[in-house]
Structure formats: structure tokens, C-alpha cells
Amino acid sequence: MLGDSSRRGVVLSTTSTVVVLAVLVGIFLLAPGSAQVRHTFFNPADMWQSFVGDPKAGYYSVGAALWLNIRMFVAAEILILIFALIVAVIRQSTGPVLLPLRVAATVYVDVARGVPLILIIFALGYGLPALQLTVISDQSAAVYGVAALVLSYSAYVAEVYRAGINSVHRSQVAAARSLGLSQGASMRYVILPQAIRNIIPPLLNDFISLQKDTAQVGLLGAIEANKAAEIYSSTVFNYSSYVVAAILFLALTIPLARFTDHLIRRDQARRLAGAGQLWAERARFPFPVRGERKRCGSRGCASRSARTRCSAGWTWTWPRTRSSA
């Protein structure tokens, strides 16, 4: 089944993995302060105690506190997807009447991306209650935290959306408009469906980052997983609780990362439905095929994205998009 060379490869890769791991583990275990470090960061008893918690001893369950992170994350994610889309569409709009909105959206994106999240959290978490308004001023810390996350992340996600919208070839808009669709309808039915498919991987990347940043809401006094870990650590003087929080966050983010990979693979397969043959050849010869290169160059590359596609060896999409224009 396996050829000689591939069997040799297996042996070599296994050996090198084992040796590297053994050396790293050996350095860690033989270091003079190893026992103390292991006790402080990886003590099973402390990890378990911080996981289950004991409020009367002065600390909360890190595991239970994670539930707050999950709720904040899900709420924030849904709101971000909606809010950021609105911002992106406003920024992409062309009507002269919408200029004030466009300016506002641009200023918002610039400011929200530039200001540290921690300041937005403090501003909303301490500022809004201080205003003493009726509904706005008596929400829980988690609500202000989610609002801050939505404000901050929507700016990033709006830009991701915009990149996605720009990645759809202009000929698509032209085609849609020539079919009689209004500008709004062509955005809704032609551009966005293609754009969103393109941006799912970067979107999920932002959401993995969002999951971890829910920990910053702990600054407002809400007891989420990281805060619970900090409370345990400072109560008992042992950092193992942070390792527990890290493991729990990993348990959330790794499945999402794998899901992203899965989506990318599925999307590639779907796009290549008509060009699977060419793709297979590409995989074997990962450099541009001459004829295609020439075709692209001789017609000139209309847009920057088209140029990028040419140089990245994606010219197989070129004839299709050209023909649709």
C-alpha cells in the first residue's frame, strides 16, 4: 500500500516530532523551578476547584462563568452581523442624498477601529449609567459589554463586508442593472449573496477573536470566565484557574476554527465544480499556465482585483466573468 519512500517519510516525520516534543518537555521538566511552576499553573486540584467554584470560599466556578461569555458572544455576533452590514451598505451607497450617512459611517468606522476596546467598554459601562436615563442607564454590565463589543467589532466586520462587496466583479452589477433590477435589488439579490460567500472565512476569524474579547467585559464587574479565574487566582494565590479558562476558551474556538476550514474547503469545491480538471492540473503544476497568462495580459487587467487574480494563478475565473459582462 505504502511505497518505500513514503514509509521512510512516515518514520522520519514521526521521529522528528517525537524528538522535538521530548526535548521541549524535558527542558520544562528539568528546569530548576519546574515543580513550582507546574504547581502554580497546572495543579490538578486547583484546576478542579476553580472549575467547580465555591462562592463561600470567595471564588466562582470558571465553568459556570463561561456561560456568560457564550451568551454575550452569541448576542454580540448576531447584532454585529446586522449592524455591520448596514454600515457597509451605507458606505458603498452612491446616491448624493445619502452623503451625510456615508460620512457618518466612515467616521464611525475610523473611530471605532482606532479606539481601544477597553475604552469603549469603560465609556459605555460607566458612562451610560452615569447619564441616569430611564432604560439606558440601568442595564446589567453584560448588556453594556455586549453594546461595546458590537460597537467595536461592527467597524471591523463592516470593512470585511465592504471588501466582500468589492470582490464581486463590477460586471455583475452591470448585468443585474441591465436585467432591470434596481440598485437596491441588485445589491440584495446579486452582489450580497456572492459577497457574503466570499467573506465567511474572514468573518469567522473575527468571531473567534470576539469570543476571547468577551473576557474584557469582566472589567465592568460581570463575572465571566476570565474574571472568575482571576478571582480564584488572587484568592488562593495559584494561576491554575487561568489555564482552566484557557482550556474552556479553546474548547469554544477550536471547533469554530475547524468549521471555518470546512466551509473554505466546501466553497472551493463548489466554485471548482466546472473547473475541477484545471484545478487538479494546477495542484500538480502550481505556476501560471502560459496561454492564460497571455490572455489576461493582452486584454489588460481592468481592475486591481482582476490583476491580483491573474498573478495568483486564478485566471480560470477570468473567461467566465468576462463572458458575463
Added chain:
Amino acid sequence: MRQMTVAAMAAIAVLAASAGLAGCASESSSSSAASGTSSSAAASASAASCSNSAIQSQLYAKGMLTVATDKPVYPPWFVNNKPTNGQGYESAVAYAVAAQLGFSKSQVTWAYEPFNSSYAPGPKKFDFDINEISYSAARAQAVTFSDSYYDVQQALVALKNSPIVTKHSPADLKTYVFGDQVGTTSLQFINSQIQPSQTPKVFETLNDVKQALQTKQIAALVTDTPTAEFITTEIPGSVVVAQFPSTGEHYGLLFAKGNQLVTCVNKALATLKSNGTLAKLTAQYLKDFTSVPTIQP
């Protein structure tokens, strides 16, 4: 695929082996360390010489007593955010201990040590840390504490016109949202003594707790009585509602685990207690706090 599986299995095998090794290593090292410290601690206690020259070998920096605390520091523990001025209860206690050990004022240096890293493993950058750190048995597994230099009572700070100022029977207290600073023993006190129905809020710094009180995110903040008194001078319209009876909580100086200097510092503290110095410093810096009424949690 096959290749990956083999590599993964090998990695798991190595990890399992190392875990086994780790188990053995930690057992042997911890038991030897334990026996080592107990015997040497006994030896130094019996040697019982706490003269300035006798303790030189135990110091972080030769000829100097290095005392650590956080930044910023607050009254009444420190004055004007300057540990070096000898004013404020903790600064005065540190210099009094130093004098007992034969250090002049100029032989005391101050190091900056944030609370969260004061209990990190590894060598410490100070001889002892004085930062309103409460003793507990669990904490004493990671660091060594001196005997008490201040016995702590917890107190409630609230805004003057809030309901908790008048309604604070044990049953009423359970209905409020409390706040405290992370790492303080106040959280333990709230949950074990007051037992409120709503989860308390835990903030990063004392300033954040104060902010939360001012913006009515919490009904009251819980902290030690001297700090509570100080907060009322900072937040306009706030008042110390009451203090709670002592639970035996006390502040101790924090040493690296197994630091033998603690024996001599404890002796110094005992002298300061018996000759009335601690009582005098308490009267000088913390005297307002005897007037606060005591209520049951």
C-alpha cells in the same frame, strides 16, 4: 492521513510518558522541599539571633531591607502615594519593623510589586510585601505570611440617600447588589456572611468599584474599614454605613515561600505589639474607624 495518525500517536505517547515523569518528579521534589524547609525553619528559629548582621544572608539586597508595595497606594495606609515618607499606617509599620531589625531609614528601599504578581512562582524582588494582604490558609501554601500587623473588619460604603443607609438588617442586606475589588477577601465575606441573593460585582481596581458606586451599578461596596473611611473622603455624598464584626481576618506581610526572614520579622512585630507601637500607629492613622457602628451581616 496515515502519516498524521502515526505522528499524533507518537506525540500522545510522549505526552503520556512525560505526564508520568512529571508526577514522579513533583512528588519527590515537593517532599524533599517540604522536609528541607521545616528542618531549616526550626534551625533558624532555635538560632534565634535577629541582629542586623545575622540576617544579612537572608536579605534580597545586602545591607538593605527591600519592601514592596503596589502602585498607586492610598491613605490611610500610605500618604501622598509615597511609601518612602514614613507616613500612613503601612509605611510607618514597615519602617518600625526595619528599625527593630537594625536598619536605618535610609537602609530601607521600596520596590513596586502589583498584587497579582506578588504570589507568582520563582524568586521575589523584595524581602517582604506590605499591601493590605489578608492571610488565608490557601494563600499560605503559595507564600509565607508574617503574623498580623492589622486585624481587619469589613465595612459598607454607600451613597447617603440610598436605601441601604437606613435599611441594613441581616434580611435587608441580602437584597442588595454589592461590589468589591478583585483579590480582596471582601468577596468571600459577602458570600459567606451576607449571602446576598444577587451575584456581587467584582472590579479590577478600587477606582472601578468607586465608579460603580457613583453610577449606582452597585448598592454598596465592601472593603476594610480604614479604606472605607478613606473612600468617603473621595466620593462626595458617600458614607460608611456600618462595619461588620471581625471574622479573625488579618493582614500579614508577604514573603517568598519558605523565606526564613519571617521569623525575625515576627519577633519584631511581637515587640511592636507589646511595646504599644502598633496601637499608637493605629490611633495616629486609623483612629476614625472606632466610631463606625458595627452591625450583623
